[in-house]
Amino acid sequence: MNRKFSCMALLWSVTQWEIYDAYTEELERQKREKEAKEKKKGGRDETAKRRGNDELGMTSSSMGPEDYRPVARAAKIIERMINQNTYDGMGQDFKYYEDPVDDSCKLIGTLMPMWKFAYDGAKKMTVTTIANNERYPDLFAVGYGSFSFEKPAKFGLVCFHMLKNPSFPEYVFRLGSGIMSLDIHPELCHFVAVGLYDGSVAVLDVRRPASEQPVFQSAVKDKHMDPVWQVRWQKEDSEERLNFFSVSSDGHVACWTIIRMQLERQEIVTVRLLNKPQPTPKKGAEVEVFNDLARATCFDFSPVVDNIYLVGTEEGIVRKCSKTYSTTFLHSFQAHSNAI
Missing domain, CATH: 1.20.5 (Single alpha-helices involved in coiled-coils or other helix-helix interfaces)
Known part of the structure; x- marks a missing residue:
């Protein structure tokens, strides 16, 4: 009797209406899940399509x-x-x-023009300096400015050209004054020292986008008063800090050291005009009279002794100097009658 009652109760709990409701509910659930999956898949496809278009440069103004x-x-x-x-x-x-x-004719040789390197942004500008890269022989830097002091260049350009692609520069940097001198660091070849027409110096880093400003630049109070005619990287000092020298026609030779993420200037020597020797009334010895600043135009360091360097001037005199002495010269050579 109990078994019959239990079976009847079981049959009563699974009527066709309950089965119908259960099937309907399951179909609706499956339908909702399918719509959700299609919607999610469509969103991914749209995102992928938009990303592909962005990579091709077709859409999206919010790209970085x-x-x-x-x-x-x-x-x-x-x-x-x-x-x-x-x-x-x-x-x-x-x-x-x-x-x-x-x-x-080994002593004469021949010349054959090969590549022509140009940049449309540097039209009507003068090539003022060229610097070679010691680590990558096929890469070199070109500075654009002007030698016309009546109409100086409104801005300066530093273009890095490569023999693998002579049609367009690899990197282009634009500065606020004409470029007068360049020097690429012999070991850290991504650092480039730049001397500008307005007397300031700067350091570029080719690893950064060309739209950025120089990583280091001299302050207004520290810059030269005349164009910087030459810059040259030096060995790291005792504290392993990067430094380079600059010479300007204001008569000053300065050392620029990167300290605390900025350029610190140190005066090395002041080049003054050397008048004709005048005899003293007693002994008739020749004396050197310094009365004004000389216009220094170039310098170079000794390959043997690091402290010794030569400075050329517009008066045609070459000065032998030392980093140890900042007030006197080791020797003066009357080398030329015109500017060096």
């Missing part, structure tokens, strides 16, 4: 510089490949060209 770097790198590689195919003949001549004329 990081989004363009992979595409820019790929475009640069393709551009180099195309240029190497275009200038293949020049490249072969650059590596393997032999002129039979050189055998007959």
Whole structure:
């Protein structure tokens, strides 16, 4: 009797209405899940499509510089490949060209123009300086400015050209004054010292985007009063700090050291005009009279002794100087009658 009652109760709890409701509810749940999956999949496809368009540079005005770097790198590689195919003949001549004329006149040789490096942004500007890269022989830097002191350049450009792609510079930096001198660090070749027309100096870092300002720049109170005609990197000091020298036509030779993420200036020597020797009334000895600042134009360091360097001036005199002495010269050479 109990078994019959239990079976009847079980059959009563699973009527066709309950089965129908259960099936309907399950179908609705499956339908909702399917719609949710399709909606989510459609969103991913749209995001992927938009991302692909962004990488191709087709849409999205909110892209950052990081989004363009992979595409820019790929475009640069393709551009180099195309240029190497275009200038293949020049490249072969650059590596393997032999002129039979050189055998007959070794002291004279011949010249053959090969590449022409240009930049549209530097039109009507003068190439004022060129610096080679010691680590990468096919990469060099070109400074653009003006030698016309009546109409100086409104801005300066530093372009890094490469033999692999002569059609367009690898990097371009724009500064607020004309470029007068450049020097690439022999070991840390991404650092470039720059001397400007307004008397200031700066340090560029080619690892950073070209739109950024120099990583280091001299303060207004420390800069030279005349154009900086030459800059030259030196060995690190005793505290392993980067430093370079600059010479200007204001008569000063300065050392710039990177300290606490800024350029600190140290006066090395002041070059003054050297008048004609005048005899003293007693002994008739020749004396040197310094009465004004000389216009220094260039300098170079000794390859043997690090402390010794030479300074050339507009009066045609070469001064032998030492880093140890900041007030006197070791020797003066009457080298030329015109500016050096």
